[in-house]
Amino acid sequence: MLEISDLSVAYGAIKALHGVSLRVPPGSIVTLIGANGAGTSTTLRAISGLAKSSSGRIRYDGQDITALPPHRIVSRGLCHVPEGRMVFANLSVQENLQMGAYLQRDRAWIAAQTDYVFSLFPRLQERCQQLAGTLSGGEQQMLAIGRALLGRPKFLMLDEPSLGIAPLLVKTIFEKIVEINRSQGLTILLVEQNANLALEVSSYGYVLETGKVILEGPSAELKANPQVQAAYLGI
Amino acid sequence: MDWLLQQSINGLGLGSIYALIALGYTMVYGVLRFINFAHSDILMLGAFAAFYLEPQVSRLLGGPESVLGAILIAALAAGLCALLGILIEFLAYRPLRQRPRLAVLITAIGVSLFIEFTAQHDKVFSAKTQFFPRLLPEHTFQWGQVFFSSTDLLVPAVTALMLGAMWFIVQKTRTGTAMRAVSFNQQAASLMGVNVNRIISFTFGLGSALAAIAGILYAMKAPGIEPLMGVQPGLRAFIAAVLGGIGNLPGAVVGGLVLGILETFLGGIPWLSSYRDGIAFAILILILLFKPAGLLGKATVEKV
Ligand SMILES: Nc1ncnc2c1ncn2[C@@H]1O[C@H](COP(=O)(O)OP(=O)(O)OP(=O)(O)O)[C@@H](O)[C@H]1O
Ligand SMILES: [Mg+2]
Numbered sequence: 001m002l003e004i005s006d007l008s009v010a011y012g013a014i015k016a017l018h019g020v021s022l023r024v025p026p027g028s029i030v031t032l033i034g035a036n037g038a039g040t041s042t043t044l045r046a047i048s049g050l051a052k053s054s055s056g057r058i059r060y061d062g063q064d065i066t067a068l069p070p071h072r073i074v075s076r077g078l079c080h081v082p083e084g085r086m087v088f089a090n091l092s093v094q095e096n097l098q099m100g101a102y103l104q105r106d107r108a109w110i111a112a113q114t115d116y117v118f119s120l121f122p123r124l125q126e127r128c129q130q131l132a133g134t135l136s137g138g139e140q141q142m143l144a145i146g147r148a149l150l151g152r153p154k155f156l157m158l159d160e161p162s163l164g165i166a167p168l169l170v171k172t173i174f175e176k177i178v179e180i181n182r183s184q185g186l187t188i189l190l191v192e193q194n195a196n197l198a199l200e201v202s203s204y205g206y207v208l209e210t211g212k213v214i215l216e217g218p219s220a221e222l223k224a225n226p227q228v229q230a231a232y233l234g235i
Numbered sequence: 236m237d238w239l240l241q242q243s244i245n246g247l248g249l250g251s252i253y254a255l256i257a258l259g260y261t262m263v264y265g266v267l268r269f270i271n272f273a274h275s276d277i278l279m280l281g282a283f284a285a286f287y288l289e290p291q292v293s294r295l296l297g298g299p300e301s302v303l304g305a306i307l308i309a310a311l312a313a314g315l316c317a318l319l320g321i322l323i324e325f326l327a328y329r330p331l332r333q334r335p336r337l338a339v340l341i342t343a344i345g346v347s348l349f350i351e352f353t354a355q356h357d358k359v360f361s362a363k364t365q366f367f368p369r370l371l372p373e374h375t376f377q378w379g380q381v382f383f384s385s386t387d388l389l390v391p392a393v394t395a396l397m398l399g400a401m402w403f404i405v406q407k408t409r410t411g412t413a414m415r416a417v418s419f420n421q422q423a424a425s426l427m428g429v430n431v432n433r434i435i436s437f438t439f440g441l442g443s444a445l446a447a448i449a450g451i452l453y454a455m456k457a458p459g460i461e462p463l464m465g466v467q468p469g470l471r472a473f474i475a476a477v478l479g480g481i482g483n484l485p486g487a488v489v490g491g492l493v494l495g496i497l498e499t500f501l502g503g504i505p506w507l508s509s510y511r512d513g514i515a516f517a518i519l520i521l522i523l524l525f526k527p528a529g530l531l532g533k534a535t536v537e538k539v
Contacts, residue, residue, distance in 0.1 A: 048426060049425075050422055050425070050426070069425070069430075070422075070425035070426055071425050071428045071429055071430045071431070074425075074426060074427065074428040075428055079426070080426050082422070082423065082426060086420055086422070086423035086426075087423075088415070088416050088419045088420065088423065088424075089419060090415055090418070090419045091412065091415055091416060091419070095412055095415075098409075098412060099412060099413070099416050099424070099427045099429075100427060102409070102413065102427045102428045102429055103427075103428035147427070151427065151428065
């Protein structure tokens with residue numbers, strides 16, 4: 001579904017990625033783990049077009065999307081829940097969801113999908129008319145995920161969905177992510193600091209260090225890898 | 236009492252025009268976070284567009300001063316100015332999008348001076364003041380010692396109509412929601428599939444169309460038009476936008492009305508009348524000192 005080869009990204013003089021290659025097969029959950037500053041967010045930003053790559057190629061659904069602007073990439077069903085959520089604080093919860101469906105024309109589908117999002121996160125329905133800026137951090141995270149689901153994604157990228165959220169809620173959100181993957185047949189690329197959880201829900205994982213993939217493999221194998229255990233699982 | 240009423244009518248008219256212009260400043264500030272100094276020159280160009288269109292439209296309709304003619308002239312002038320606003324953004328500001336904001340600000344001043352001095356050239360509009368044709372038949376009403384014309388009524392009415400239309404566009408349409416989203420976070424908006432450049436163009440077009448309408452209304456009340464006619468009202472409207480809270484649409488309207496009314500009242504006091512400009516700037520300084528976010532401005536909090 002998604003194939004990245006030899007991707008490099010630089011912010012001015014700072015090189016954030018040095019030749020990253022990875023594959024995400026259709027219908028799977030793949031995770032990307034790395035310490036702070038390893039370049040995981042940058043990888044997602046390059047895929048969704050927010051960061052320009054200096055070399056390498058990104059193929060999605062058999063087509064080269066490397067040089068496309070973000071709005072053209074979203075229109076192909078590749079949705080990105082960015083780091084820090086970036087909900088529109090000045091818009092209501094409902095308007096945020098409408099923005100998620102900005103490119104969708106089918107009103108019946110939008111209504112049905114909005115109901116689906118509300119069934120995943122009933123809290124959002126209660127807060128429908130409230131300004132998104134007044135939601136709690138966890139509620140904003142739910143909104144960010146719900147908003148992306150309204151973009152009719154075939155491929156969903158989540159950047160640290162557990163950041164700043166109470167442990168109990170983190171568990172709920174991850175259950176929802178697996179549920180979305182199953183029921184909507186969605187391919188997911190997940191970036192997560194909580195490597196334990198990420199390797200549990202995913203089938204395959206990549207470990208990034210200073211802009212390079214240093215390790216990859218089926219999630220179960222990575223979990224058993226002493227190097228990963230020492231550096232990311234705190235065992 | 237009569238004096239109060241008379242000044243209120245004058246203040247409301249002036250304030251409405253400031254409000255229309257201030258909306259353009261504040262909308263552009265909302266999406267791009269900079270003051271488009273060329274905005275006041277769009278106002279002047281709107282008035283001149285009407286000036287040159289009027290004979291053509293009158294000929295087309297077989298007579299001057301008709302309602303249909305006035306609407307046609309205003310719509311054409313607004314359309315032309317909208318295109319011009321979009322073109323200015325595309326040519327002058329867009330190439331500097333990733334540069335420091337100061338570079339864009341200085342460029343805006345440059346664009347403003349360029350338009351003003353080009354317009355003053357003898358082969359363009361020339362620097363002399365020209366008589367602005369009457370677009371509508373004018374009636375004068377008297378009530379006690381209070382005098383007002385149909386134009387005095389028209390200005391607030393048109394302003395109210397424009398404000399209603401703006402409110403509808405910004406609050407109720409898909410494009411308006413996208414404008415607000417872009418104003419909050421361009422990257423996040425682009426992740427929703429919003430073509431940010433197109434929304435910015437639309438914003439410039441809308442603001443410039445409003446400026447053209449304001450320019451025509453201003454010209455209808457002024458003795459004549461000339462290439463620097465936009466400078467004074469432009470500056471006042473800028474102050475009005477800051478007064479109401481820059482980036483805040485209702486704030487621009489409130490700021491415009493407050494400034495227009497204050498200026499008329501204080502300026503109507505004989506020994507103060509020569510200090511009109513001073514009053515406007517004193518208000519700006521006071522606002523910046525005591526309520527920098529403006530009357531209706533509020534800081535938005537982003538949770539992390
Ligand atoms: N806009 C930017 N300008 C300059 N450098 C940047 C920018 N964004 C990221 N970087 C640098 O690029 C590197 C990778 O950043 P990135 O955000 O991808 O890290 P990350 O792996 O997501 O880290 P974290 O897990 O802490 O979110 C870091 O060294 C960071 O300082
Ligand atoms: Mg990150």
